[in-house]
Amino acid sequence: MARRVFAISLWPGLIAAALVALLSLGTLAAVALRAESFSALNRFDWLAVRFTLVQAALSAALSVGFAIPAARALARRRFRGRTLLVTLLGAPFILPTIVAILGLTAVFGRSGAVSVLLGWAGFEPISIYGFHGVVLAHVFFNLPLATRLLLQGWGTIPAERFRLAAALQFGPRDLFRHIEIPMLREIVPGALTVIFLICTTSFAVALTFGGGPRATTVELAIYEAFRYDFNLGKASLLALIQVLICVAAALVSLRFGVPQIGQVGLDRTVQRFDAAGIGTRSADAFWMALVSLFLLAPLVAIALRGATGLADLPAPVWEAALRSLLTALGSAALAIVLSLTLALSALRWRWLEGVGMTAIAASPLVMGTGLYIMLFAVTDPANWALLITALVNAAMSLPFILRALGPALATAERDYGRLADSLGMTGRTRLRFVLLPRLGAPLGFSAGLAAALSMGDLGVITLFARPDSATLPLQIYRLMGSYRMDQAMGAALLLLGLSLALFYIFDLWGRRRA
Structure with missing residues (x-):
């Protein structure tokens, strides 16, 4: 039928x-x-390939690395505004890239808030352009995604595991080693590969913060060969290399796309007995404040500076x-x-x-x-x-x-x-x-x-x-x-x-x- x-x-x-x-x-x-033969590519084109892989790998590693303590803090804390904070973590996914770039420039640029504070302290202002600017922008976009993915992983750990850990008088380090690390082994590889795939195809970030022989991605090299030289053969060859990178990353992401944690419980309310100490409270507050400040400061800068220019x-x-x-x-x-x-x-x-x-x-x-x-x-x-x-x-x-x-x-x-x-x-x-x-x-x-x-x-x-x-x-x-x-x-x-x-x-x- x-x-x-x-x-x-x-x-x-x-x-x-x-x-x-x-x-x-x-x-x-x-x-x-x-596309033409690979001999049509020069040394700078292969540098773009290397830069693409290096910045994507580093961006993924930093995003997941900072997301682990942030997600752990959100998983073991209950406070007013927690739901709103978790919701805001999804905002960068639909945030226009060029808007985030302007916000990051207003905060981390040479005339931004961070450079002003460094000037008051007697240091030189920083530049957001180049390799570190591309990585910073990618971490801004993908840190919330990694945090949400890891937070879901913490949510799959049954409450009985934490109750047993408390009965065995596990400290925070013991609990992290025996309960949380096995979960991270299932979640982290998938998060890394997905973020790596996203960073390899990022264009607007490289167009704005990159450029030059040392900060050009394959996507940006395609654009330059197409727009400035109108060299369709070279653009096509670079496009093939980009597709090979994307296919390889996609195959790896499919391998780790659906984690099988295999933990079953009785759906009891999770109680974190390891969260009472002053050390863990301070650490959790630090990481949640750091992530919130990093994500919200560019948006606040856009709202404050954009309101004055909107009428003009x-x-x-x-x-x-x-x-x-x-x-x-x-x-x-x-x-x-x-x-x-x-x-x-x-x-x-x-x-x-x-x-x-x-x-x-x-x-x-x-x-x-x-x-x-x-x-x-x-x-x-x-x-x-x-x-x-x-x-x-x-x-x-x-x-x-x-x-x-x-x-x-x-x-x-x-x-x-x-x-x-x-x-x-x-x-x-x-x-x-x-x-x-x-x-x-x-x-x-x-x-x-x-x-x-x-x-x-x-x-x-x-x-x-x-x-x-x-x-x-x-x-x-x-x-x-x-x-x-x-x-x-x-x-x-x-x-x-x-x-x-x-x-x-x-x-x-x-x-x-x-």
């Missing part, structure tokens, strides 16, 4: 899978056909904001249609969901380069800048949306599928009255996530945009390049507000329809 019911839904799913395969694999094929924004900024808003809405709609059709068809053919997940190993700039090569022979790719940006952003958000929609859709079909079969509800009727009403919350969350990610994207648009077709993130980058920092801060505050508003509106709509 299930095959007859979902026969109508299979063709849209196959079409969606073909489109995703074209974006992730077809663009790669176009890039491969245009030129007309091109507002026009760019409108283009970004339309692009984000189009990208969210396209992402929902693609993911929903793939998830529906995956109820019968599971491999279709795997096609949608291939975007996790793809690079947005590789997709953009491949699409440019495909379109260059028949039309001017710049005429399709916003459409291509929306399309690539939709593809890049598919892995996250499928993880939200797929399990919810499978649960709805498992619970109500036989009843719908007995009533003869097929096709659109089944989708409208049985499945969609039970997908309100994940649909709203997914649409908000896709819209917010697209709103703050500074990637593909840099390859295609003309001066009169920039999105808001690109316009902010141009304001920064012309040293109009007050207007850049005001535009960043506008971008932050629009991104959070899109996520909140869609998420609220979904929860109300749930």
